[in-house]
Amino acid sequence: MTTIGPTRKPGLLSPAAMGRTNRSRVLELLHRDGPSSRAQLARALQVNRATITSILQPLIDNGTLVEGASVAASPAGGKPARPVWFRPDGPELGSMRIAPHAIIGARLGVDGTIRHQAERPIDAGAPLAEIERTIFAVAHECFDDATLLGVGIAASGTINTASGSIISLQLAPVLNHYPATERLGRELGVPVYIDHHPRVQALGDKWFGHGRGLASFASVYTGEALGFGLVYDHEIVRGEQGAGGEYGHTVVDLHGLPCPCGRIGCWETIATLTWLRAEAERRGLPEPTMIDCGRLTELADQDHPGAADLLQLYAQNLAVGLANNEQMIASGRYLMHGDVCAGGTRMRDLLERWLVAYSPDRDGVTPTVIMADPTERMTLLGGGALALSAAFASIL
Structure with missing residues (x-):
């Protein structure tokens, strides 16, 4: 997943940016179509098989993807294909929703399956320390004993993604200027990312829903x-x-x-x-x-x-x-x-x-x-997509 602003700086995309974009397209296609061979992915994306292999191999090497058993390439014959899919026992994704009325968390497989979900109400007028305890409690219930690539937060209000903070949340002003990624990242010991709730919801639609x-x-x-x-x-x-x-x-x-x-x-x-x-x-x-x-x-x-x-x-x-x-x-x-x-x-x-x-x-x-x-399901899936794409940008 690549995010863009209203304007782009002139010039070409860097190799790193191109790599992130290409990985995102391949992963989205896998989510959409299920286990796929290199040849199937190459045809769908209109590139050669060598390009697909160069994208897939680091994901296989780090355990994100696994190769399945060989299957016939087509009824007419040809070299057997080995479909690739997300490793079921590999690292998972964390997702959270910070809303004025509730804190919701979910632990997801990299394939987008929600494996555990928790929700606790909050009082928007409660002290910040009380609300933060609820955030941490939901996070620990969902993520303890899990190996996470990261946690993606969908937050209501105005968000600064660079600082990882909620700038303002009118329906729960106690969370104004709350440094969400810093506080939760320190509590969990994993990378945490945050974005505006409807934008994370759009990510869920894009990767897993009608989008x-x-x-x-x-x-x-x-x-x-x-x-x-x-x-x-x-x-x-x-x-x-x-x-x-x-x-x-x-x-x-x-x-x-x-x-x-x-x-x-x-x-x-x-x-x-x-x-x-x-x-x-x-x-x-x-x-x-x-x-x-x-x-x-x-x-x-x-x-x-x-x-x-x-x-x-x-x-x-x-x-x-x-x-x-x-x-x-x-x-x-x-x-x-x-x-x-x-x-x-x-x-x-x-x-x-x-x-x-x-x-x-x-x-x-x-x-x-x-x-x-x-429901909040698509937002939680979007939080997983946010963590997944951000993790790939930093570790590959």
Whole structure:
């Protein structure tokens, strides 16, 4: 995995950078297609077999990959092939999610299987020492006695990937300026990496989810907050030191509601669960503090007064942010995560209809919406991919 900023320095890629990119492409292909021979990988990537061998051999030598038993190359005959795959008993990957409401951890095989997962709630108003104890407790439960290549953290808020710290987390300000990679790395004794939550989620989509094989797409988180992870021309897009991705704080109404960030009219003020529940209460829907997209869709399906109108407005308001991105970078495909997924086909159709209406006309080519995963699973897989790619950049 290679991350890029808004601009590139002129000149050619270094051999090391080319090596990292090529390794990433091969590993992604293995994750997508399963055990594959050198010839199969060479055909899929349109390179010669010698190039594939030069990429695979260091991964075999360090125990990341193993060769399987020989199989016939084809029904017509030919030299037997030896498929390569991830070593099942080799080093594992750590993944963590730091959110305002919970700490989640997972230990993964290099093949992307989640072998152990743990979650503990946190009180956003608790002292930092208490929250850090929870972070460490989840980490030890998941990673003790494991040999890890590294740990990848998906963190809410604004992140500095160079320093490995959370710059600010509005829903849990006690974590502002928390040096996550330094503290957790010292506790565990392994390399730790951090990135913005939706960007790590996009990595999960790219390696393991609906984004596999797509050149460009947007991975969108919905719920208590809003965020984007962008993949453009097969690369994760990120600004200097991990900046960007805070789509929830793009201003959509200069005369709108105040946002916790201090601005007026941010996208989050019209399309999060906080807004949805306030609207549900204002419109007299039952149990408004428990409303989410799934419950609202159920009420709309039952023709409950006001539910269909609010569902329509929720889709419309979400589409505003998606369409703004479509105007700027034309991601084309929007992989939705979190709350909105519980709305199923009805919500997907409404969201796509408004997205198309707000997006530019490109000769009949219209953006699409995919309901990807309502859980944190893809983010945890993305944390593993973050650790895997960072580890290869440093050890190979």
